[in-house]
Amino acid sequence: MIDAHVHLFPDRLFDAIWKWFDDNAWTIADKLYADQVVDRLQAGGADYVVGLLYAHRPGMAEELNAWIGALARRRPEVVACCTAHPRDADILSVLRRAKEVHGARLVKQHAHVLAIAPDDPVMFPLYEACIELGLPLNLHAGNGPRLPGYKAPTERISGAAHTRPVLERYPELRLIVPHLGSLEPDTFFDWLERYPNLYLDTALAMVDFMPSTKLGRRDRVGRYPGRILFGTDYPNIPFALGTELQELRGYGFARDVERELLHDTAARLFGLPPATGASQGERT
């Protein structure tokens, strides 16, 4: 099993993020630092943990990228992402170094944290660098959750209307929209037909915390197993780890569908070795 949406930050940033969540969002039950997060997810059956972090101001990306690269060297089950702030001086060089020196396999950014809409031209160099380097981008582009602490109203800086211009302008960008597109899941599911390089992840969206789709999550998720990645958003979640995996397994998908969702789609996208034999994630 590959958990395609996990947050890994240096301790001091986790402390700051948790304080922000305490003040503005929900109480995180498991306030665990990076190594403990990886331990916990492995104990829950994850063979790989895709570690996500993001730069919220210019000039901090290089340090974060080096930090997660070092973690991934020490813990080979960690799949390192990298990040750049759209106002960093040389985004292509920052991301190239992250890929070539620190082994990054994807890029992460977050519209709400940046308070910059996906279709703001200031974002374009980031997309162009991802394409040039062949790195998928996990961009929190959806308009939920709507949390009071964000610097700008989420409908102004995110959502389907602000994402579609990116999909149209950069069809070759492999874009992962987390949380099944947040508050507009039907639109993003429809777009899986239209935009072949669009992917969704399930983080926070497999329980009744985010709105479900008109068709129902089971039908929608089961229709596009090659384009949907299972992820937990651990440790920044307001419910017990395992809740969403249990929900997904409860759908009773065919074995190959479940395997795509829990492993193969992420393995292809991030260039990880195909599973050999029965992985932990396939045990019941």
Ligand SMILES: [Zn+2]
């Ligand atoms: Zn997340």
